[in-house]
Amino acid sequence: MHKLESHLCFGGTQEVWAHAASSTSCEMRFSVFLPPQSQNARCPVLYFLSGLTCTEQNFINKSGAQRYAAEHGLIIVGPDTSPRGAGVPDAEGDDIGLSAGFYVDATQAPWSAQYRMHSYVTQELPALIEAAFPATDVRGITGHSMGGHGALICALRNPGRYCSVSALAPICSASRGWGRKAFPAYFGENPDTWRQWDACDLLRASEDRLHLLVDQGDADPFLKDKLQPDLLREACIEGGHTLDLRMRPGYDHGFYFVASFVGDHIAHHAAALKSV
Ligand SMILES: N[C@@H](CCC(=O)N[C@@H](CSC=O)C(=O)NCC(=O)O)C(=O)O
Numbered sequence: 001m002h003k004l005e006s007h008l009c010f011g012g013t014q015e016v017w018a019h020a021a022s023s024t025s026c027e028m029r030f031s032v033f034l035p036p037q038s039q040n041a042r043c044p045v046l047y048f049l050s051g052l053t054c055t056e057q058n059f060i061n062k063s064g065a066q067r068y069a070a071e072h073g074l075i076i077v078g079p080d081t082s083p084r085g086a087g088v089p090d091a092e093g094d095d096i097g098l099s100a101g102f103y104v105d106a107t108q109a110p111w112s113a114q115y116r117m118h119s120y121v122t123q124e125l126p127a128l129i130e131a132a133f134p135a136t137d138v139r140g141i142t143g144h145s146m147g148g149h150g151a152l153i154c155a156l157r158n159p160g161r162y163c164s165v166s167a168l169a170p171i172c173s174a175s176r177g178w179g180r181k182a183f184p185a186y187f188g189e190n191p192d193t194w195r196q197w198d199a200c201d202l203l204r205a206s207e208d209r210l211h212l213l214v215d216q217g218d219a220d221p222f223l224k225d226k227l228q229p230d231l232l233r234e235a236c237i238e239g240g241h242t243l244d245l246r247m248r249p250g251y252d253h254g255f256y257f258v259a260s261f262v263g264d265h266i267a268h269h270a271a272a273l274k275s276v
Pocket residue numbers: 050051052053054058062094144145146147253254255
C-alpha cells in the first residue's frame with residue numbers, strides 16, 4: 001500500500017492511497033479523511049460511495065465533507081467506483097464498465113473476474129482500514145446516485161455490518177432505473193438475478209428493519225426515469241422500514257446538491273456511530 005496524497009484540512013488530514021486489491025485483481029485507490037480526533041483515539045468510519053463517472057477524487061474535491069467530519073470526529077473513506085487498469089473490461093457509455101461498478105459482484109464474463117466492488121467495499125477495504133488506520137469497526141455507509149444505491153445494497157446484503165445508512169439522490173431500483181444497461185451485462189438476462197442487487201427488492205425481502213435518511217432534489221433531471229424515489233417509498237412501506245425522504249425544492253443532481261446536504265448526513269451518522 002502506498003500514499004499518493006496528504007493534505008492538512010480542518011485540523012485533520014485528507015489522504016489518498018493505492019493498494020493491490022485481491023477482490024478486483026488490480027490496483028485500487030481510496031481516499032481517507034482522518035479527523036483531528038484520530039490523532040489521540042480510534043474513530044468510527046463513514047464509507048462514502050460515489051456515483052457514475054467518479055473516481056476517489058470527486059467527493060473529496062467537491063463535497064466539503066471534511067469540515068463536518070472534523071467537527072464530529074468521523075473518518076471518511078471514499079473508494080473508487082470500479083476496477084481500473086490494463087485489461088479491465090469496459091463498454092460504450094457512462095453507465096457500464098469503468099466508473100460504473102454499481103458496488104456489485106458481477107457473475108457474467110468478462111465482468112465477473114474484476115467487477116467485484118461489493119466484496120471490495122464491504123470486506124476487503126474495511127479490513128484494510130481497520131488494520132492500517134486509527135479506525136474502530138463501527139461503520140456507517142452513505143453515497144450519491146450510483147453510490148446511494150451502493151450504500152443501500154451494502155447495508156441490506158450485510159446485516160449488522162453497518163450501524164447507519166443514508167443516501168443522497170440514490171438510484172433506488174437499479175434494475176428498473178440507471179442500471180438497466182449494466183445489470184443484464186453483469187448478471188445475465190434473468191431478472192431474478194438482478195433483484196438480488198436491487199435496493200427496492202432487497203428492502204421488500206429484508207428481515208432487518210432499516211432507518212433510512214435520503215435527500216433528493218426535485219429539479220434533478222434524472223429523478224423520474226433513473227432514480228425513482230417513489231419506488232423506494234413504496235418498498236420501505238412494504239418492508240416496514242423507516243424512511244426520512246426529504247425532497248429539496250430546486251436542487252439538481254450534482255455536487256452543489258451533495259455539498260448542501262452532506263453536513264446533515266454526517267451529523268446523522270455521527271449520532272448513530274458514536275452511540276455504539
Ligand atoms: N454524464 C452522465 C451523468 C454524469 C453524472 O451526473 N455523474 C454524477 C453521478 S450520476 C449517478 O451515479 C457525478 O457524481 N458526477 C461527478 C461530478 O463531479 O459531478 C449522464 O448525463 O448520463
